[in-house]
Amino acid sequence: MTDHISGEDGELYSSRKKIYPKTVTGFFRTMKWRIMAVTLAVYYLTPWIRWYRGEGQPDQAVLIDLANRRFYFFFIEIWPQEFYFVAGLLVMAGIGLFLVTSVIGRAWCGYFCPQTVWTDLFLHVERFMEGDRNAQIRLDAQPWTAAKLRKRAGKHVIWLIIALLTGGAWVFYFADAPTLLGRLLRFDAPFVAYASIAVLTATTYVLGGLMREQVCIYMCPWPRIQGAMLDQNSLTVTYNDWRGEPRGKHRKAAATPLGDCVDCNACVAVCPTGVDIREGQQIGCITCGLCIDACDSVMGKLDLAKGLISYSTLTDYEASKAGAPQQSVMSAILKPRTAIYAAIWGGIGLAMIAALVVRDRLDAGFEHARNPPFVRLANGSIRNSFALKIANMRLEPRVFQVSLSDLPDGMLTQSNAPTPPGRSIRVQVPANKTHESQIFVTLPKESVRNAGDFTFEVIDIFGTDTVTYDATFFKPE
Ligand code: SF4
Ligand code: SF4
Structure with a gap:
């Protein structure tokens, strides 16, 4: 795995080169749209779901009632002495992450991580206000004009509104949402609510709008940990160099036969973290699959087989390179490590369900x-x-x-x-x-x-x- 934390010449620090990810369409982009819609809807709408629990009881389906020390989740109430249920859920979330990583690499990073989802949303706002990659590069190079100011200001205002809604939605998990909304609008809500919204608004705006891929590359520990979770049968986004190299732009005019990569740079242009996957696995690659969409589109136009960049295991990559048949995709799933993670995850889940059923009230x-x-x-x-x-x-x-x-x-x-x-x-x-x-x-x-x-x-x-x-x-x- 290449670590591109250091600068081009090997120095320990190099200033950030701004990334302008280009719009792309395809299977993985569509999947990311759908996952983004579901995860954002779950986050923003959950505090507004009502759940009748009886006269005088909170009717919010999901509520962390810190004042009365209760956690409500639909038909389940957790008292402080039952905190082991929350601890169990956290352990299951951690092992679930190990399980998913062991099978399909950094799927969490590419599709579900809040940093990925909000950055993706902010990138779409940026394209909506300033145009696609080339228009953004031109706009950056332009001197300040009224039009540039309007586009930039509009983008930041929309980012701030999204950030405010994100911070606002968070506090609704800790109090009756309709009541708190009324109090927030009348400016008589507790100070801690305003402070929480302010902090979360600022962090969402800075992390999702300004820092973007730098959070994944420099701040998040998970890319470092996940290296230990992967093995030769884990699925990762792979450039099949045995097929693509030697790359070149003019295949027909070339003196010697070239590989399928026409060096169009489309895979790099769409990458939200600025990675060139042709250089191999890198810490910046969140395995979002957008480079696969971009390259498949290029291959389609050239009448070449798709899959020059693909989700592949190291074993399959080596087999393909040697001209041997690939393994079944089940080899990424059915392996001892996955079975152990799944058994632990399932065991904790079953134990928690049993404890929930027989727990004393x-x-x-x-x-x-x-x-x-x-x-x-x-x-x-x-x-x-x-x-x-x-x-x-x-x-x-x-x-x-x-x-x-x-x-x-x-x-x-x-x-x-x-x-x-x-x-x-x-x-x-x-x-x-x-x-x-x-x-x-x-x-x-x-x-x-x-x-x-x-x-x-x-x-x-x-x-x-x-x-x-x-x-x-x-x-x-
Ligand atoms: S999109 Fe495909 S063909 Fe174009 S540079 Fe990337 S790997 Fe090569
Ligand atoms: S290299 Fe491809 S899979 Fe990795 S982050 Fe970039 S676009 Fe996503």
């Missing part, structure tokens, strides 16, 4: 008061105090019974409830809320001597959820 905690650990009452009985927390993780109100086991003479009372001491107490917890109160466990003095470890039991009196919690009764020495 009730959580309870009893924190023993330590200062003092016990109190001696006027009649000589000993009382221990506990901070009770019951999380009702369902979207309907529920009544829970808290009772004692292994502490035969123990009696329970609640600090703020008028109910007399008993073997159990009842606690009503609103939907999707956590109840907190202080409770007391009291033992008559004649039973204290044998008291020790015991268990709290919490049950949903109209359901099946049950939680037990082991505790210790503190008593005088």
